[in-house]
Amino acid sequence: MKYDILTIFPEFFDSPFSFGILKKAQDKGLLEINTHDIRVYSEDKHKTVDDTPYGGGGGMLMKIEPVAAALENVKKTGKKSLVVLTTPDGEKFTDKMARELADYDQITIICGRYEGVDERIRDLYVDKEISIGDYVLSGGENAASVIVESVSRFIPGVLGNELSPQNDSFNQGLLEYPQYTRPENFEGKSVPKVLLSGNHGDIDKWRKTESIKRTFKKRPDLLDKAKLDNQDIDFVKELKERNSPSFKVYIALIHYPVYNNRFKIITTAFTNLDVHDIARSAVTYGVEKFYLVQPNPEQQKLVNRVLKHWINGEGSSFNKSRSEALNRVELRNTLEDVTREIQEVEGEKPTTIVTDARSADNMIGFEDLRELIFSEKEKPYLLLLGTGWGLANEIMDSADYRLKPVSGYTNYNHLPVRSAAAIILDRLFSCKI
Ligand SMILES: C[S@@+](CC[C@H](N)C(=O)[O-])C[C@H]1O[C@@H](n2cnc3c(N)ncnc32)[C@H](O)[C@@H]1O
Numbered sequence: 001m002k003y004d005i006l007t008i009f010p011e012f013f014d015s016p017f018s019f020g021i022l023k024k025a026q027d028k029g030l031l032e033i034n035t036h037d038i039r040v041y042s043e044d045k046h047k048t049v050d051d052t053p054y055g056g057g058g059g060m061l062m063k064i065e066p067v068a069a070a071l072e073n074v075k076k077t078g079k080k081s082l083v084v085l086t087t088p089d090g091e092k093f094t095d096k097m098a099r100e101l102a103d104y105d106q107i108t109i110i111c112g113r114y115e116g117v118d119e120r121i122r123d124l125y126v127d128k129e130i131s132i133g134d135y136v137l138s139g140g141e142n143a144a145s146v147i148v149e150s151v152s153r154f155i156p157g158v159l160g161n162e163l164s165p166q167n168d169s170f171n172q173g174l175l176e177y178p179q180y181t182r183p184e185n186f187e188g189k190s191v192p193k194v195l196l197s198g199n200h201g202d203i204d205k206w207r208k209t210e211s212i213k214r215t216f217k218k219r220p221d222l223l224d225k226a227k228l229d230n231q232d233i234d235f236v237k238e239l240k241e242r243n244s245p246s247f248k249v250y251i252a253l254i255h256y257p258v259y260n261n262r263f264k265i266i267t268t269a270f271t272n273l274d275v276h277d278i279a280r281s282a283v284t285y286g287v288e289k290f291y292l293v294q295p296n297p298e299q300q301k302l303v304n305r306v307l308k309h310w311i312n313g314e315g316s317s318f319n320k321s322r323s324e325a326l327n328r329v330e331l332r333n334t335l336e337d338v339t340r341e342i343q344e345v346e347g348e349k350p351t352t353i354v355t356d357a358r359s360a361d362n363m364i365g366f367e368d369l370r371e372l373i374f375s376e377k378e379k380p381y382l383l384l385l386g387t388g389w390g391l392a393n394e395i396m397d398s399a400d401y402r403l404k405p406v407s408g409y410t411n412y413n414h415l416p417v418r419s420a421a422a423i424i425l426d427r428l429f430s431c432k433i
Helices: 010-014 020-027 064-073 095-101 119-125 141-152 200-218 230-242 272-284 297-311 314-318 320-326 335-346 366-375 393-398 417-429
Strands: 002-007 032-037 081-092 106-110 128-131 248-254 290-293 329-332 351-354 380-386
Touching: 002 010, 002 064, 002 141, 010 032, 010 141, 020 032, 020 141, 032 064, 064 106, 064 119, 081 119, 081 141, 095 141, 106 141, 128 141, 200 230, 248 272, 248 335, 248 417, 272 290, 272 297, 272 320, 272 417, 290 335, 297 314, 297 320, 297 329, 314 320, 329 335, 335 380, 351 393, 366 417, 380 417
Parallel strands: 002 032, 002 106, 081 106, 081 128, 248 290, 248 380, 290 329, 351 380
Antiparallel strands: none
16 A cells, blocks of 8 residues: 655654554555655745635635645556545544555545645545544644554554454444453452453353443444344343433323414314324333323313223223323323423423424524433423424413424425324434444
8 A cells, every 4th residue: 555645744744654563564565655745846936835715714725736736746556546635524534434445555645734725626636535533633644644544454464463453443333342461350350251261152252242332332323333143133122221211201292272274273183193103102212101182072082082992992902012002192181281290290390392394593403402301311301293284383482492393305394293203203212223
């Protein structure tokens, strides 16, 4: 692998590549790392490499001509080459990307400085833009050094032991298991017995389990893509159950006061499918109770008939899981009845969140709301869903939060409330594993 690094500070790289694995790999001829001083290619007498941005604004930008000339001077070798720009708005650098880049014969890395580079450098010369993380460095040199070091680990022969990168974190999508070396006991902390057993089957099993546990705890997002067999999946399920987060969320489906299509306040009729489906979603996502707010006495009779059938009647023995779901449904006359009841049970008034298909100012996003609810585990939250043409303004205005609408990329936004409820609950309370 040949790396060509374009920088205005070539001396930066004197140290990072001059010892350890990278030094040995260069000595063995497995890597060639060249730095190119961009300033050398500046044509003006002051060797300027930066200029003010068109349109004004603070800071300077790297000019295109010296970078273009430096790139021209990079000798092409091998069949597969790539020009990389280090930039905070690039694709996030990962273990997977490092593995893919190791397949190239030559990688040229442009290190930005100042406020970044003239956009045409990206347009004309760059194949891949890479960010090493969501923070801003003063220059691309540290990023280039990170890229070179991690990519090189995947080049055959660079690491003494060919197996090492296979056991490292991120391989198979998991973090690495805990490792120990001598002494066997240090200040009362002993090495796990299984590692001393000499039984490699048991050791492999223990390591896999510990990898899964560690990934579950520290980076659950990785488990989604990890290579797991059926036994591992069962273990993840067990971990999920053991570690399920506690939060206190209630939902209420409001049939009054809501709008009709002429924006008049009405009471809507209950929909059997909504009751069943929202109740099932509520149980799936850990909602405490699903309230139906329906003041109309005739409608209440109907609801009660349905609930009775599934909770105590024939339906309960016919379909137990449906019975469990409908058991979580409570019928109340007004929203005030619901909030009062939650306050009595929880010891404090619930924080209310309204939902609507329309956008408005100061809405809360799903991630923020999820974080809020998960961070205030003991606080009750009440999520309000409308029927008809949506919740009346008096409910919207008195709520603590208004949640952003769920939407696709189209302008059609007429989801049935049971679909909206399922999507909202999934975005807020899904187990992302
Ligand atoms: C001060 S930064 C420019 C930041 C730029 N104005 C912005 O807001 O995106 C200067 C240079 O540092 C490098 N750099 C900064 N943060 C980086 C990151 N997270 N990953 C990769 N390169 C980075 C890039 O080469 C960038 O051109």
